[in-house]
Amino acid sequence: MVSFESDYIAGAHPQIMKRLAETNLECLSGYGTDKYCESAREKIRAACRCEHAEVEFLVGGTQANAVIISTMLRDCEGVIAAKTGHVSVHEAGAIEYTGNKVLELPEQNGKIVPDMLAGYVADFYADANHEHMVFPGMVYLSHPTEYGTLYTKQELEAIADICHQYGMTLFLDGARLGYGLMSRESDMTLCDIARICDVFYIGGTKVGALCGEAVVFTKNNKPRHFMTSVKKRGALLAKGRLLGIQFDALFTDDLYFKISSHAIEMAERMKGIFEGKGYKFHIESPTNQQFVILENERMERLKRDVAFSFWENLDEKHTVVRFATSWSTTEEDLMALERALG
Amino acid sequence: MVSFESDYIAGAHPQIMKRLAETNLECLSGYGTDKYCESAREKIRAACRCEHAEVEFLVGGTQANAVIISTMLRDCEGVIAAKTGHVSVHEAGAIEYTGNKVLELPEQNGKIVPDMLAGYVADFYADANHEHMVFPGMVYLSHPTEYGTLYTKQELEAIADICHQYGMTLFLDGARLGYGLMSRESDMTLCDIARICDVFYIGGTKVGALCGEAVVFTKNNKPRHFMTSVKKRGALLAKGRLLGIQFDALFTDDLYFKISSHAIEMAERMKGIFEGKGYKFHIESPTNQQFVILENERMERLKRDVAFSFWENLDEKHTVVRFATSWSTTEEDLMALERALG
Amino acid sequence: MVSFESDYIAGAHPQIMKRLAETNLECLSGYGTDKYCESAREKIRAACRCEHAEVEFLVGGTQANAVIISTMLRDCEGVIAAKTGHVSVHEAGAIEYTGNKVLELPEQNGKIVPDMLAGYVADFYADANHEHMVFPGMVYLSHPTEYGTLYTKQELEAIADICHQYGMTLFLDGARLGYGLMSRESDMTLCDIARICDVFYIGGTKVGALCGEAVVFTKNNKPRHFMTSVKKRGALLAKGRLLGIQFDALFTDDLYFKISSHAIEMAERMKGIFEGKGYKFHIESPTNQQFVILENERMERLKRDVAFSFWENLDEKHTVVRFATSWSTTEEDLMALERALG
Amino acid sequence: MVSFESDYIAGAHPQIMKRLAETNLECLSGYGTDKYCESAREKIRAACRCEHAEVEFLVGGTQANAVIISTMLRDCEGVIAAKTGHVSVHEAGAIEYTGNKVLELPEQNGKIVPDMLAGYVADFYADANHEHMVFPGMVYLSHPTEYGTLYTKQELEAIADICHQYGMTLFLDGARLGYGLMSRESDMTLCDIARICDVFYIGGTKVGALCGEAVVFTKNNKPRHFMTSVKKRGALLAKGRLLGIQFDALFTDDLYFKISSHAIEMAERMKGIFEGKGYKFHIESPTNQQFVILENERMERLKRDVAFSFWENLDEKHTVVRFATSWSTTEEDLMALERALG
Known part of the structure; x- marks a missing residue:
């Protein structure tokens, strides 16, 4: 049939399987400190044309969302997402499990509408009782969205402007980022994403890897002692090579x-x-x-x-x-x- | 002016102040084990005409909501609330802080509409991917609502029926319960509330006390070792008498x-x-x-x-x-x- | 008998009861914004001879410990406490409930020994794998301790020095602080405590109040949007006057x-x-x-x-x-x- | 060099790599529902001679510990571990991050001593104030321990007896279980482990797999809706095949x-x-x-x-x-x- x-019905792209096999006997240090992780980081920085980007590898999408959101929000803050966003609906409450609220916005075709976002945040700060409410501290969006739709560069920049006006972090869930970038309707490159967003990830699991998401912090904003925070969330892979080798392959020859x-x-x-x-x-x-x-x-x-x-x-x-x-x-x-x- | x-702009009702003064020098055991707590429990059970009700005292409303919700939900579950519910908007994310998701429903005049609730839960179980979602495990409603409105007995019973059909707990936030019961438009008594709901609280803070909410578990459903769970949430008052004496006064002579x-x-x-x-x-x-x-x-x-x-x-x-x-x-x-x- | x-077997000191009665009918704003809270803050600052101190009121000791520790620690950090410390043993896991580890040290007469503390922290940073461990971010001590014993000024200063050498916050649980300060063996004043510690609280519950602890941040280090963080933890009292009036009375005429x-x-x-x-x-x-x-x-x-x-x-x-x-x-x-x- | x-310095055993390659193009359902996961479960049940065992796959050891402990403990409970246990020291507070306390016991050669355990639990229940403390709800032990040492069958049975006497779950961390079972000094088989423990895991990461731990619930005690709880903790792998195929290989021909x-x-x-x-x-x-x-x-x-x-x-x-x-x-x-x- x-x-x-x-x-994600098949295994990994053959080129990835080949590299995993070729490197299998090499002795490598653990926890993402090996040379393939380093090489993959370097290649991703180059592909983003963002030399100072900090790149870390996590195993899956829900995990990446929970780790990023919970390490970057401040105590009084929550994360804004479209009502149909993956973090809102299909992660079994993984964000709330970390103690943080998802603030849901109405959506259009799965997307956050810049004007609605601006209105929401302005209303929040206009409310005399907003100290009793969760502060909007981050905007989460998925690109492509859960409905396969895409933000235009103009929309993403408008959202970024609102974020920065109110001191919010713009976080893009790129579990299927490749399909967005290669869509005929896309007017953005990976460099645009890296320039506009504060943090995003390049999905591996749904784009040819066995598992893995490459998180990119673009504004020198990687949380301090991030490895410890990742470990604390049960998300640190002992054989970090499994992620490094795969992303190294994915970012070799434009795979x-x-x-x-x-x-x-x-x-x-x-x-x-x-x-x-x-x-x-x-x-x-x-x-x-x-x-x-x-x-x-x-x-x-x-x-x-x-x-x-x-x-x-x-x-x-x-x-x-x-x-x-x-x-x-x-x-x-x-x-x-x-x-x-x- | x-x-x-x-x-909650004034102190306590004079009758409460009088009882606090009269009992002030008595030596009483701590943590809700004193005779006034016991007497208040007994009077509340009588007022509810629910002999087996288990009554515990907490200090404030957000605290009561967080304690009740987080001790009664199962791991895979969240709590349904109206989009305008206090737990949704004005508790600074206190429910999410305990690791639990608030599942927001559209509201009418601040109230959950039974048909919408039924539809929401039916849709949830119809979804093939619902194991990736937060299960609806409890319904939270406030009575009166944040808009001062009231559920009718018929509405509350309809909601209870849906809850019990799907194994959900019905929890009523009665921070202002007295005003609901004494409203000319109310068709419910305290006994109705106790009969229909699985757990609710009788608000003291906003109905004449200095502080305090009396939580009533009506179905032999008080979580085991509840005192320890309360302590774990920083919500156990050393001088529990402060709550017991106030509720004992409130439930004496129909105060x-x-x-x-x-x-x-x-x-x-x-x-x-x-x-x-x-x-x-x-x-x-x-x-x-x-x-x-x-x-x-x-x-x-x-x-x-x-x-x-x-x-x-x-x-x-x-x-x-x-x-x-x-x-x-x-x-x-x-x-x-x-x-x-x- | x-x-x-x-x-905490009796109610409040009569002078506190008197003030609660006298002010009972006054209309006051909620959540700690009333004039008595402000007056109490001012008097505490004066008593500490620390003009820039930030003072906030919480209801109880375990709550104060959980709020302070969880708002002041960074994600990778935990709090060091004596094995017999209240947060280690008798708070039903309230600190862990906030997601933070208590790092237990051996004790002598209920006290942390400066040399052991220094050794513990030095060992931590010497460990090549310390990124897989909880970082020591704060030292918790109780004064008097759970055994009624006292730190000397020299001991407290030695502990403070170690804290500041390693970027740790020194937090003193003063649930019974008054008894420590008034002990014949005490060589410290409230001003010493305020000068040496980064944050501490002045216990009310066990020193004559019905409830209440006054948290003092001495180094311009009150967490941002602290009121929201307090609300998020279910610890914000609507009738904040109950705490303000009591501490105003306690710090009037040296009560x-x-x-x-x-x-x-x-x-x-x-x-x-x-x-x-x-x-x-x-x-x-x-x-x-x-x-x-x-x-x-x-x-x-x-x-x-x-x-x-x-x-x-x-x-x-x-x-x-x-x-x-x-x-x-x-x-x-x-x-x-x-x-x-x- | x-x-x-x-x-965990090398990749996977060649037999595992071979199976991953052979099955790479097969279309399989996600999240652990594929036929290889099912086959691996069956083989593990057979190897344990425990037909009713419920087997689930997780990615890594710290993750497995956090998921198991936090889904099996009740609200008032914590987990007992040796002071040198992995969950106590080297998981960056992952257990506490889930809101649960690790109750540390002194150890001998990395092992919990049955008599000390019995004493600890007896003391707990003898304490008049134990409702203010974390209840001992589970015993965590690693076998082999962090020091490479082994429990004897007699020791493990003694610990199990204490657990069951006090209603505690016995959980064995088998991150290196194979090395324990194959040690010349071992007097236990996998069947003994499955018979004596309530839950344990068979480590893959450190015993030849790229990643993966097989959790075995032996007493019909798998938490309800476990998949949702795993998802909630960011621990559910989309391509669950990666774990299923590896364990299927590991339990084929005694690999x-x-x-x-x-x-x-x-x-x-x-x-x-x-x-x-x-x-x-x-x-x-x-x-x-x-x-x-x-x-x-x-x-x-x-x-x-x-x-x-x-x-x-x-x-x-x-x-x-x-x-x-x-x-x-x-x-x-x-x-x-x-x-x-x-």
Whole structure:
């Protein structure tokens, strides 16, 4: 059966597997102090054109979100996120578990709207009782969002301006960053992201790695004794090499961007297949996740041949489902999908 | 200057002060084990007509909310509250500080709507990925709400039914419970509250005490070793007598209800004064807090003679302000207000 | 029955009760912003001869410890305490509940020994793996200690020097501070405490108040938005006047010191009574708590007439028990004790 | 340069790398629901001869400790550990970060002594004030310990008896479990561990895997909705296959035990080399970590050719250092060590 269930259904990109095998017998120091972590850091700094960037590796996305938010917020602060943001909905309360509140904003297509953000923060400071409330200390956004949508450079800069006007940190969750950067509709490069955001991460898990997220602090703002804080959160990997070698491979010969481009190319062709057969999309996504509206009976039949994931019930007769592409999606997969759609 | 700023501007009701003075020299054991705590517990059980109720005293409302929620939720659970609920907005993230998420629902007049609650929980369990989300484990509601409004018995029972259908605890924040029970529009007694809710508290701080909230567990559901959990949260008072004596006084000769009735009577008359002069209300409140719309210039003038509290900006020219009555509100206060309104 | 069970068996000193009664009808703003809180702050600053001191009021000792420690430590840090320190043993894990580790040191007579402290911290920084460990960020000590013993000025200064050498905060728990200052063996004044420590609190609960501890930040080091952090921990009292009025009374006409002196005087006489009858002390305490060794049968008989508290089993036939004096201890109490001892 | 720095200096055992490569293109579901996780669970249950055991995979040791302890303790409880236990010293306060106290016991050779444990718990319950203290709810022990030492079956059973007498959970940290089981001095099998302990984990990271620990709940005691609790702690791996495939390989053809045996064999021969040259050991370790006393000048010279790790300063002239073996230690490594020792 062909699968478009998610972008983490396969193992790692073969080039990553090759490097893990080649380096397997080398004796390396632990906890992210090895030469491959160092090399990966250097390559990421170069790719960001941000020489002073501080780069640290974590294992997964929820973990990265919890570590970054809880080490960068001050005691009186919380983090603003779209109501549909991953930290708001799908992390089982991991941010709250660290003692910090997620302040939810309404969203449009999964995105925070700069004007709403500005209004929210202005209202907060206008409130005479705001000392009894959680201060907005950080803005969390995901790019691409949970709906596959993208911020424009103008939007991201507008959000950054609001953040800096009010002393808030701008944090971008890039679990699928590559797919955003390689989207035909993107008007931003990795350098733009690094220039505009205060901290972000470059997702590995969903972009060809076995696991791993590379956190980039761009404003000399890495929390002091960060390694200890990571350890304290149970997030420090003994064989840090596992992350370093993977990111070193991803940032060698543009592998990260090639993987992302391939998935985007596959997604565009998949989109064409659905459109050609008259299917409608729930949302216009320019990235590797496509949200298709299926008539329920058809959905049940399709399930026999193709794996995809449930998104939400649209109405009594229709369901929104998600098809995702990744480094491992092949032309054969697309042909199988086309056949299954009948 | 006359003040309607809040219902905690004065000290304690004279009867409470009298009892504190009379008992002052008695040697009593600490931490809520003294005879006055025991007597207050007994009187509260009788007033609730709930013999098996377990009653414990805490110092303040935010503390009570944090202690109750964090000791009663299971690890995978969060607490549902109206978006305007005190735990959602005005507790500086105290619930999240305990590691637990507040799941916000839209509200109507400050109240949770049973149908919306039912829909929210049904959607949660329908979601294939709900194991990645915070489980709804408790419903928090305030009665009266932050807007002075009241649930009807039918509404509260409907919410309780939903809670019990899904294994959720129904928790009622009664920081101003007396004003709700004594409102002309109330169709519930204290016994109804005790019968319908799983846990609630009878507010003292805002109903005539110096401090103190009496938490009532109605279903043999007091968490085991609750005293230790209270201590762990820094909420155990050494001189527990301070709480016991006050609640013993409040539940002697119906003082709690008399205080509340008085404030309601004063609020009704205050309402009449505003209406008589053509003022509009932002919301129809049947309890001791009245939310009046003031033209901004008039508001500034009024401030010179009367204390009240800012609620929110309505539009460029109007502000919503709150006037609260309490045990200490006098006829003279009302007359002074009437004069000041001109 | 006469009671020496603790120093919080009675209500408040009559002068405090008088002030609470006199001010009861005044309309005051909430949350510690009223004029009595302000006046108390000013008087405490004067008593400390520390004009820039920042003073805040909290309800109880465990709460004060948890709030101070958790708002002042950095993420990678923990607090050093004697193994017998209140935060180590008798707070039900309140410090750990805030996510912070208590680093226990061996003690001598309940006190931290400067040399051991220096050794501990030096060893920490000498450890090549100390980034995997909790950094020592604060030293907690109680004065008087849980055993009634006192630090000398030289000892406290030595500890302060070590703290400042390693960037640690020196925090003194003064739940019973008055009894320490008024002890015949004390060589420190309140000004010394304020000069040497970075933060400390002046205990009210155990020195004549109904409740309340006055936290003093002496180095312009009050955490930013402290009120919000206090609220977040459920520790902000709505009727803050309850604390302000009490501390205003305690620091008027030296009441705090007179209360303490009286208890010390009573303790010295009580000590004489025990000595005169040949009883032995478990520890040499110069303050208001006396730890007496009782033969078990005698202890059982004594219990019929006198209340005291169990401290620990010494051996099969003897028990250590505690007798405490306070503002409420009278000559009659001592005579009754003498009679009961036979 | 030859390295004995730790047992996680190399990548994974070649058999694991092979399986990761072979399965790399397979489409598998995420979060530990794939067939390899299921197969690994089944094989571990069989190896433990415990059919009802519930097995879950986590990424690392500190994470496993924090997740297990914080999901299994009740609110009033803490976890007992030896003063030298990993959770006490080298996890940067990860347990306290979850809000739970580590109750430290004195140790002998890194081990908890049954009599001391029994005394500690008995004393706790004998204390009249124990409701103000953290209840002992779990015993944590590591096997082998941080010093490479082993519990005997009799000791472990004695500890289990005490645990069960007082309603405590017995949790064994098996980060290096294989080396314990394969030690010549071990009198326990994996089945004994599974029978005696309530929960334990089989360490992968330090026994040949890239990462991963297999947690085994032996008494139908896996916390409800454990996946959600794991997610909440940022510990849920999206590509759960990475853990499942590795443990499936480790428990195929006894690979886990073979890896462990090899390391033990190498450690024994290394021990012989040191002994043959007259070196002394700081502690008698029967497992893969050897703690050797080196004269400081000799240590400095040795560092040029051999990597090992600092343990502690013994005296002014001597240092204790650790040499560890693992799956990757070769005869050539031992010969190189022998040459370097001169």
